[in-house]
Amino acid sequence: xxxxxxxxxxxxxxxxxxxxxxxxxxxxxxxxxxxxxxxxxxxxxxxxxxxxxxxxxxxxxxxxxxxxxxxxxxxxxxxxxxxxxxxxxxxxxxxxxxxxxxxxxxxxxxxxxxxxxxxxxxxxxxxxxxxxxxxxxxxxxxxxxxxxxxxxxxxxxxxxxxxxxxxxxxxxx
Amino acid sequence: xxxxxxxxxxxxxxxxxxxxxxxxxxxxxxxxxxxxxxxxxxxxxxxxxxxxxxxxxxxxxxxxxxxxxxxxxxxxxxxxxxxxxxxxxxxxxxxxxxxxxxxxxxxxxxxxxxxxxxxxxxxxxxxxxxxxxxxxxxxxxxxxxxxxxxxxxxxxxxxxxxxxxxxxxxxxxxxxxxxxxxxxxxxxxxxxxxxxxxxxxxxxxxxxxxxxxxxxxxxxxxxxxxxxxxxxxxxxxxxxxxxxxxxxxxxxxxxxxxxxxxxxxxxxxxxxxxxxxxxxxxxxxxxxxxxxxxxxxxxxxxxxxxxxxxxxxxxxxxxxxxxxxxxxxxxxxxxxxxxxxxxxxxxxxxxxxxxxxxxxxxxxxxxxxxxxxxxxxxxxxxxxxxxxxxxxxx
Numbered sequence: 001x002x003x004x005x006x007x008x009x010x011x012x013x014x015x016x017x018x019x020x021x022x023x024x025x026x027x028x029x030x031x032x033x034x035x036x037x038x039x040x041x042x043x044x045x046x047x048x049x050x051x052x053x054x055x056x057x058x059x060x061x062x063x064x065x066x067x068x069x070x071x072x073x074x075x076x077x078x079x080x081x082x083x084x085x086x087x088x089x090x091x092x093x094x095x096x097x098x099x100x101x102x103x104x105x106x107x108x109x110x111x112x113x114x115x116x117x118x119x120x121x122x123x124x125x126x127x128x129x130x131x132x133x134x135x136x137x138x139x140x141x142x143x144x145x146x147x148x149x150x151x152x153x154x155x156x157x158x159x160x161x162x163x164x165x166x167x168x169x170x171x172x173x
Numbered sequence: 174x175x176x177x178x179x180x181x182x183x184x185x186x187x188x189x190x191x192x193x194x195x196x197x198x199x200x201x202x203x204x205x206x207x208x209x210x211x212x213x214x215x216x217x218x219x220x221x222x223x224x225x226x227x228x229x230x231x232x233x234x235x236x237x238x239x240x241x242x243x244x245x246x247x248x249x250x251x252x253x254x255x256x257x258x259x260x261x262x263x264x265x266x267x268x269x270x271x272x273x274x275x276x277x278x279x280x281x282x283x284x285x286x287x288x289x290x291x292x293x294x295x296x297x298x299x300x301x302x303x304x305x306x307x308x309x310x311x312x313x314x315x316x317x318x319x320x321x322x323x324x325x326x327x328x329x330x331x332x333x334x335x336x337x338x339x340x341x342x343x344x345x346x347x348x349x350x351x352x353x354x355x356x357x358x359x360x361x362x363x364x365x366x367x368x369x370x371x372x373x374x375x376x377x378x379x380x381x382x383x384x385x386x387x388x389x390x391x392x393x394x395x396x397x398x399x400x401x402x403x404x405x406x407x408x409x410x411x412x413x414x415x416x417x418x419x420x421x422x423x424x425x426x427x428x429x430x431x432x433x434x435x436x437x438x439x440x441x442x443x444x445x446x447x448x449x450x451x452x453x454x455x456x457x458x459x460x461x462x463x464x465x466x467x468x469x470x471x472x473x474x475x476x477x478x479x480x481x482x483x484x485x486x487x488x489x490x491x492x493x494x495x496x497x498x499x500x501x502x503x504x505x506x507x508x509x510x511x512x513x514x515x516x517x518x519x520x521x522x523x524x525x526x527x528x529x530x531x532x533x534x535x536x537x538x539x540x541x542x543x544x545x546x547x548x549x550x551x552x553x554x555x556x557x558x559x560x561x562x563x564x565x566x567x
Contacts (some may be wrong), residue, residue, distance in 0.1 A: 040309055040313030041313075043310075043311070047217065076426045103325035103431055104322040104325065105322075105328065105378055107321055108374070108377065110320065110376065111297065111316065111318075111378055112297060112301040112316070113295075113298060115316050123315055123316055125325060125425065125431075136426060144378065145378075160314075169542050
């Protein structure tokens with residue numbers, strides 16, 4: 001699926017923003033709740049961020065971002081103001097669900113808090129199919145030594161374990 | 174307004190390493206070392222203090238470190254006192270700020286000090302703090318730390334240019350060899366031949382332990398003065414001749430090809446332009462080898478060699494003593510360790526000591542005159558470059 005092929009969803013009142021139960025897999029490595037200053041995951045609720053819609057849509061299985069209605073600038077991560085023309089009139093668009101690995105490596109030691117148990121874990125930069133975006137993220141599903149540049153991955157939302165949600169990539173065959 | 178000429182008149186570092194010492198104790202140590210290294214400097218001369226510190230809030234649980242450092246060093250600056258934070262380039266940022274203040278006439282005698290205490294009882298907490306250098310909320314959840322980012326740079330450089338593990342090891346071998354003539358280096362008196370380096374464990378493939386700089390405690394300080402004050406402190410001032418900086422991106426989605434760093438090309442171009450020299454004029458360079466691959470990509474961006482030729486450049490000895498330009502004679506970040514805020518200042522100390530011909534023969538650059546110092550910060554987000562000239566008439 002490409003960005004253009006997907007119907008756009010503007011931030012109108014008809015679009016539900018309440019979180020549907022996440023049917024995507026939970027984190028393979030459940031995390032304990034950490035103090036805010038030792039926790040990487042963003043604050044996600046509407047009383048904490050103006051981008052809560054990103055997380056609500058991710059809960060519905062959709063990776064999305066913002067695009068400027070004035071100059072068409074496609075952004076990552078999602079924003080509240082356009083970095084190019086500085087307009088604050090942005091729309092939400094869905095992003096492709098698949099991509100290919102541009103570069104990857106793995107963390108084999110020296111992991112941060114909460115990720116020590118994940119070691120070894122693979123990370124990479126992924127070119128999304130049909131969208132001019134290269135996203136960084138965790139790549140699960142295969143050991144790092146079986147990954148390759150150009151290999152296909154799927155975007156996979158997952159439940160962080162404390163009510164929050166994030167995305168990762170899953171290596172495909 | 175015409176900018177005033179600015180001289181580097183001396184500096185000192187503490188021992189770098191896993192130090193049984195606090196942030197405050199490192200600042201006291203470097204203060205004592207600085208006043209020994211610049212005997213004519215009196216505390217009341219120092220009108221301004223710039224403190225390079227990347228993450229004292231995280232590593233030492235201490236904010237407001239500019240007056241904190243001033244008190245540790247026994248200084249009472251009365252014109253400008255401030256902290257400069259630019260992650261791995263926080264130290265050079267302090268020097269550039271001191272340079273700007275003196276050039277503008279707002280300071281006559283400034284100290285730039287860098288302090289970092291990185292080794293904590295919990296290394297997982299320290300690693301967590303390193304993630305904050307990245308876009309924490311968007312890249313952090315993926316587990317973004319420095320090693321996998323620079324590993325991806327190496328992977329792409331190897332794919333596109335045929336760079337080899339041997340060439341990565343050649344960078345580390347050279348810098349560790351230089352560090353063996355630097356008693357303040359974290360890896361002083363430890364030898365790392367290429368075969369040993371290639372047998373060390375992988376940290377983030379293809380990078381091995383010897384390809385990565387360390388978590389290091391340390392401090393460094395320099396004195397910068399207006400031209401008319403230089404002779405008061407030294408017979409061999411080193412002059413700031415040029416500088417350049419470029420902020421390219423922050424979130425990893427905008428890192429571009431990885432295999433080349435256009436932001437560094439732009440920062441270098443501005444530094445060379447403002448100094449009125451080119452890469453061929455340099456006698457030595459202290460550049461940011463946070464990882465072995467970084468030094469290779471940097472050779473290319475500075476124009477020491479052509480695009481993709483960085484691996485061969487080091488393998489052929491062209492960045493070693495007797496080569497085109499001696500790179501990282503201090504021992505680099507790989508050999509000295511990388512206390513974030515102190516690194517850029519320790520590099521400037523090396524420039525001064527090289528030009529004063531007071532380093533051991535094993536790393537003394539013959540006829541040192543033109544030197545370049547470079548720091549990147551974060552995932553090569555910002556590049557900061559300074560060009561110095563020593564040896565000339567004061």
